[in-house]
Amino acid sequence: MSTSAEATQTPAQAGTERLYNFSAGPATLPEEVLLEVKEELPVYDHVGASIMEISHRSAAYDAVEESARARLKTLLGLGDDWHVLFLQGGASMQFYQAPLNFLPPDGSADYVITGRWGQKAIKEAQLVGTARVAASSEDDDFNAIPAVETWDLDPDAAFVHITTNETVNGNQMTDDPVLDAPLVADASSELLSRPMNLEGYGLIYAGAQKNVGPAGVTIVLVRDDFLQTRTQPLPTMLDYGTHAAKRYNTPPVFPIYVVEKVCRWLQDLGGLDAMYAINQRKAALLYDRIDRNAFYRGTVRPEDRSMMNVTFRLHDEDLEPVFIEQAKQHGLMSLKGHRSVGGIRASIYNAMPEDGVEALVAFMDDFERQHG
Numbered sequence: 001m002s003t004s005a006e007a008t009q010t011p012a013q014a015g016t017e018r019l020y021n022f023s024a025g026p027a028t029l030p031e032e033v034l035l036e037v038k039e040e041l042p043v044y045d046h047v048g049a050s051i052m053e054i055s056h057r058s059a060a061y062d063a064v065e066e067s068a069r070a071r072l073k074t075l076l077g078l079g080d081d082w083h084v085l086f087l088q089g090g091a092s093m094q095f096y097q098a099p100l101n102f103l104p105p106d107g108s109a110d111y112v113i114t115g116r117w118g119q120k121a122i123k124e125a126q127l128v129g130t131a132r133v134a135a136s137s138e139d140d141d142f143n144a145i146p147a148v149e150t151w152d153l154d155p156d157a158a159f160v161h162i163t164t165n166e167t168v169n170g171n172q173m174t175d176d177p178v179l180d181a182p183l184v185a186d187a188s189s190e191l192l193s194r195p196m197n198l199e200g201y202g203l204i205y206a207g208a209q210k211n212v213g214p215a216g217v218t219i220v221l222v223r224d225d226f227l228q229t230r231t232q233p234l235p236t237m238l239d240y241g242t243h244a245a246k247r248y249n250t251p252p253v254f255p256i257y258v259v260e261k262v263c264r265w266l267q268d269l270g271g272l273d274a275m276y277a278i279n280q281r282k283a284a285l286l287y288d289r290i291d292r293n294a295f296y297r298g299t300v301r302p303e304d305r306s307m308m309n310v311t312f313r314l315h316d317e318d319l320e321p322v323f324i325e326q327a328k329q330h331g332l333m334s335l336k337g338h339r340s341v342g343g344i345r346a347s348i349y350n351a352m353p354e355d356g357v358e359a360l361v362a363f364m365d366d367f368e369r370q371h372g
């Protein structure tokens with residue numbers, strides 16, 4: 001129903017049509033996927049009900065979940081030695097669950113802190129046992145990633161925890177380090193944005209709500225030999241082994257169903273090599289515009305900049321709320337930086353079309369002409 005106020009507003013102002021959505025998460029999903037979901041409601045593929053309303057043990061749902069698992073494995077090149085788990089509790093639950101499983105009572109783990117999420121991760125690990133800071137860029141306001149050669153690693157660490165992309169601070173580690181200890185990685189805001197070299201990893205986790213699907217499911221990838229090193233006994237639901245062995249309880253069926261479609265969309269596009277090339281182009285376009293002159297200023301040093309969360313300031317920070325408001329009027333939504341750091345953040349995940357980044361760059365040019 002439209003109101004009289006809406007009648008005088010543009011669709012962008014009224015929010016009645018789809019805008020370019022730069023939200024950090026939950027984030028934009030491929031429009032093709034949304035339309036397919038719409039098509040399959042309220043009745044899914046001859047089952048007489050929607051996918052949300054049938055048993056998680058039914059053949060129809062089983063096929064969806066197995067397809068999501070197989071597609072994730074194909075996209076990431078995961079061999080049979082990897083388990084793909086669909087858990088709940090968000091990436092935040094993983095901050096505790098991972099050390100609960102893999103930090104032995106008499107051992108310790110190393111943490112590399114490159115932003116706000118890494119800080120949260122170590123805090124939870126310290127509730128479980130000994131977690132050391134092996135490296136941190138806190139003194140640089142997390143605007144850089146310490147070089148791997150400088151990490152102060154404990155040769156006996158049970159694992160090394162990294163955050164491959166820091167969503168708030170806008171930095172990204174794309175070199176997939178291979179260390180003596182297995183890596184446990186929070187890849188929430190970059191999983192499926194690029195091919196990964198899996199060699200050094202034991203466990204990778206990601207809340208789905210950035211690149212992989214809607215909120216409500218956490219993707220956990222765990223290598224079998226690492227899984228076998230876990231502490232036992234563990235609470236049933238927090239033991240990765242429970243979920244690797246079988247579908248133990250009711251999974252988040254609807255988010256998993258959407259993840260399956262997002263994976264299919266990615267495969268149709270040509271997989272992660274093709275997606276990576278597009279993501280690199282989008283990020284280069286935006287960072288080139290930021291770097292063109294002093295009107296805008298990137299917050300992260302160039303070699304560590306995130307391809308997913310582009311964080312920047314205006315030379316006159318007082319103009320930032322005006323920038324955000326006017327951008328919305330131009331159909332570009334959710335550009336406000338995280339409340340803890342301020343500034344502007346453009347999250348340009350897989351599903352952000354290149355047209356959206358071009359529209360943002362054109363708006364940035366116009367805004368500079370008006371206010372420069």
Ligand SMILES: Cc1ncc(COP(=O)(O)O)c(C=O)c1O
Nearest residue numbers: 090091092117167186188189207
């Ligand atoms: C890198 C990273 N880790 C963890 C989280 C927390 O995820 P969740 O809200 O699924 O617990 C987020 C959420 O934005 C994130 O970006």
